[in-house]
Amino acid sequence: MSFLSRRRWSPYAVGSLIGMLSWFAFVTADRPLGVSTALAKTAGMVEQTIAPGYVAANPYFRKFAPAVDWEWMLVAGIFLGAFVSARLSGDKPEAQVPRLWQRRFGPSRALRYAAAFVGGVILAVGARLAGGCTSGNGISGSLQLAVSGWLFFACLFASGLATAFLLYGKEAELD
Structure with a gap:
């Protein structure tokens, strides 16, 4: 597990891992990797608390229901992974x-x-x-x-x- 404490990883290894993650997303969710939809879904969740009728009538939110789903969890994982990686590697900006x-x-x-x-x-x-x-x-x-x-x-x-x-x-x- 010492590779987790490296400041820089091989771009070939990271690219391969992202490719495998993409395959996993296609196999398990039948969807491509993506994170920007999670941002829109988060906005929809916030809007639901203020104007639920608008969100229910919005065609975009009917197609992409505002909810915590695998894309949303991917975004959370990116933040958590970056934090853990920085801590383990001791990588701090100068x-x-x-x-x-x-x-x-x-x-x-x-x-x-x-x-x-x-x-x-x-x-x-x-x-x-x-x-x-x-x-x-x-x-x-x-x-x-x-x-x-x-x-x-x-x-x-x-x-x-x-x-x-x-x-x-x-x-x-x-x-």
Whole structure:
């Protein structure tokens, strides 16, 4: 079990494990891996406490009932797994604000956290508009040899590179 305390794992091993998890999801739930639907279901559960009639009449929530299900538990497992992994490996960030961010935007933790939050919201909205997140569109789609999955990955990497160069310019090469 010493591999659990490593700071970095082999991307080949992790990719293989994600592939096996995806197969398991198809075999047991007849659904591809995905986590962004869990976010929408969580919003639906919150909405049910405020406006149950709206949720009951909403076509999206009739198709994807707001409930704690296996996708929701996968999200909880991702958070728990990341926490346990960080604890076992002793992996702690050297600084709350990375050096590259500090050089470009200053040392403010509040600005860094606000930018991360806004980026997360944009990512979540984009995932719902696209009908799935990285795991749903990319991993599950490419495992099924869907052109859309491979196209998604190509666009993901291209937009990631473009965003890094827009935010950090040539400095992104330094870190």
